[in-house]
Amino acid sequence: MTFFSLTLILIALITFVAGQLFLKKAMEFASRSSFRNPGFMWLLSAGICSMAISFFLTLGLLQHFDLSYLYPFQGLSIIFISLLAAIVLKEKLTLQLTIGALLISAGVALVSLS
Amino acid sequence: MRDRPSGFFNPWFQLVLSVACVLASELLLKRGASDTANPANAWSWTGISGLASPLVWWAIGLIIISFLSWLYVLRYIPLTIAFPMSRVVDVLVPLGCWIFLGEVISARRWVGIALVIIGLAVLAKPVAHFEERL
Numbered sequence: 001m002t003f004f005s006l007t008l009i010l011i012a013l014i015t016f017v018a019g020q021l022f023l024k025k026a027m028e029f030a031s032r033s034s035f036r037n038p039g040f041m042w043l044l045s046a047g048i049c050s051m052a053i054s055f056f057l058t059l060g061l062l063q064h065f066d067l068s069y070l071y072p073f074q075g076l077s078i079i080f081i082s083l084l085a086a087i088v089l090k091e092k093l094t095l096q097l098t099i100g101a102l103l104i105s106a107g108v109a110l111v112s113l114s
Numbered sequence: 115m116r117d118r119p120s121g122f123f124n125p126w127f128q129l130v131l132s133v134a135c136v137l138a139s140e141l142l143l144k145r146g147a148s149d150t151a152n153p154a155n156a157w158s159w160t161g162i163s164g165l166a167s168p169l170v171w172w173a174i175g176l177i178i179i180s181f182l183s184w185l186y187v188l189r190y191i192p193l194t195i196a197f198p199m200s201r202v203v204d205v206l207v208p209l210g211c212w213i214f215l216g217e218v219i220s221a222r223r224w225v226g227i228a229l230v231i232i233g234l235a236v237l238a239k240p241v242a243h244f245e246e247r248l
Contacts, residue, residue, distance in 0.1 A: 108204045
């Protein structure tokens, strides 16, 4: 485990989270205007590009590490997405949503650790 | 809030469809990859040899369907609710491996599965609240 590989894991996580936020934003845009809107196309492309970067980084990481080592980080994505959806997309993050997200993250981490 | 479509276009149904497609695609990919595994081949690490299996093509189709229904879900359901719920697939995949592929689930994994189910139960109330507003 080097500083370099940890950085790559973090970038893979951040690009995945950013991709989901872009897609959500794109669909919000589409429901307000039309699908042929340039804003929608830009956000959709940004989301797909971001997720593609995450996909290939993860594929590269999988060639060096076990899936059971990398996958628990996936549990973190739930926490990041919930937090950023609240901050960036102004979604309401209630106590119950937070507890639910934390429990699911912990569960996903445990399932993938073994 | 706009009217919520019912039946096939109900966003909750689409969330279930998206998760079911991811689950089925993972199991099909594993079966297809095992069927076509040939570690002696120099190209095996790219995964391209897997395309020889029709199961892999079914899996690719399912992944595309799950992406489209996920986009539809995002149109109606907040990310703070939809994303944690979609991660139920991380529990369904090991359960599917246990039922369909005969793999073993460790004690630690069962605890994780239980935690995810409790987490989903906690989410149920905000979901009901969100439904009222919809």
